[in-house]
Amino acid sequence: MKSDNNLTQIYSKLTEIFRDVFDDDSLQVTPELTAADVDEWDSLNHIRLVVSIERAFGLSFSAAQVGRLKNVGEFAELIVSKL
Amino acid sequence: MTAESRAIAWGELAVGTAASIDFVVSAEELQQFATLSGDCNPLHVDADFARSKGFDDVVVHGALLVAKVSQLIGMHLPGRDSVWTGLALQFRQPLYVGREARVEAVILRLSPATGMVLLKLTLRAGEVLLAKGEAEVLLVRS
Numbered sequence: 730m731k732s733d734n735n736l737t738q739i740y741s742k743l744t745e746i747f748r749d750v751f752d753d754d755s756l757q758v759t760p761e762l763t764a765a766d767v768d769e770w771d772s773l774n775h776i777r778l779v780v781s782i783e784r785a786f787g788l789s790f791s792a793a794q795v796g797r798l799k800n801v802g803e804f805a806e807l808i809v810s811k812l
Numbered sequence: 813m814t815a816e817s818r819a820i821a822w823g824e825l826a827v828g829t830a831a832s833i834d835f836v837v838s839a840e841e842l843q844q845f846a847t848l849s850g851d852c853n854p855l856h857v858d859a860d861f862a863r864s865k866g867f868d869d870v871v872v873h874g875a876l877l878v879a880k881v882s883q884l885i886g887m888h889l890p891g892r893d894s895v896w897t898g899l900a901l902q903f904r905q906p907l908y909v910g911r912e913a914r915v916e917a918v919i920l921r922l923s924p925a926t927g928m929v930l931l932k933l934t935l936r937a938g939e940v941l942l943a944k945g946e947a948e949v950l951l952v953r954s
Contacts, residue, residue, distance in 0.1 A: 776926040776950060777897070783923055790925040 735812070739786075739805050746781045750774055760802025786812070818891035822953055825922060825929060831889035832916040835880055837872045839909050845876045872907040877935055877943055880915045885949055889917050890929055894949045901933065901945035913937045920946070927951045 744758040751769045764770040770778075779795055782788070782804070788811050798804050846852045854861035855871050862870045878901065885896055907913055914936050921930040929949045935942040 773897070776928060779926045780923050780928045780948065783925070784921075789923065792925050795925040 735809065736805060739808055742785055743782070743801065743805065746778065746785055750778045750781055758801055760800060760805065762801040763799070782808070788812075815887065816892075817887045818889075819893060820889070820891050820951075822924075822927065822951055825890065825919060825951070827919050827922060829889065830916060830918040831884060832914050833880060833884050833888070834912065834914050836912050837876060837907065837909055842870065842872060842876070842909055845873055845879075849873065849875055851875070867906055867908075869908045872909065874901075874903050874943070877901075877903075877907065877913075877915070880913075880935070881917075881933055881947065884915050884917050885931070885947060889919070889931070890949055890951045893952050894929070895952055896947065897928070897950050898948035899945065900947075901943050903943045904941050905937075907935075907937055907942050911937045913942065917947070927953050 747758050748754050748756050846857050856873055859870050916934050917931040920932045931947045934944045
């Protein structure tokens with residue numbers, strides 16, 4: 730139950746970050762979301778996204794960890810594993 | 813202008829690494845910057861007007877201080893391979909022509925996943941804090 734609550738909070742925070750980075754207040758952040766679903770998700774915005782997530786959660790990722798992520802759900806799992 | 817920017821590898825950067833530049837803005841440079849920027853507000857070019865607003869003299873443009881931050885980032889820390897991607901700066905006190913000032917950057921955070929460097933910025937004239945803030949700079953790694 731506690732981990733469900735954590736995940737809900739993580740998605741809430743991720744939604745705030747995604748909407749800010751991509752300047753889209755209607756963006757719905759789901760576990761299935763990928764770069765292909767967001768027009769503005771280019772390499773520079775990807776960097777902005779990762780840095781914003783690192784700062785918001787007080788975490789640091791390696792290039793390999795981020796490089797193998799396939800969707801937002803895997804990113805959320807990575808965050809959970811580091812909290 | 814032929815000065816060479818310093819090249820620093822990612823592995824040479826560490827939290828706490830610092831760099832600074834000392835500078836003095838001359839009346840001529842202030843006038844040149846007013847022309848370049850198009851900001852000829854009398855606060856920057858008319859001493860009597862500036863004094864009427866409570867300042868000691870004409871005030872150096874905040875954007876000229878940002879230009880010094882640009883020099884520090886582009887030439888020294890992280891230098892040649894950097895791309896500036898973000899800036900937040902608060903201006904606290906005015907800088908006047910002829911006053912010695914220093915801009916300093918200290919690495920606050922490194923993001924190995926992205927190559928992003930977060931810098932803490934401070935600008936001072938002696939003990940007087942002129943401005944402070946943060947800059948995000950991407951080190952483009954080959």
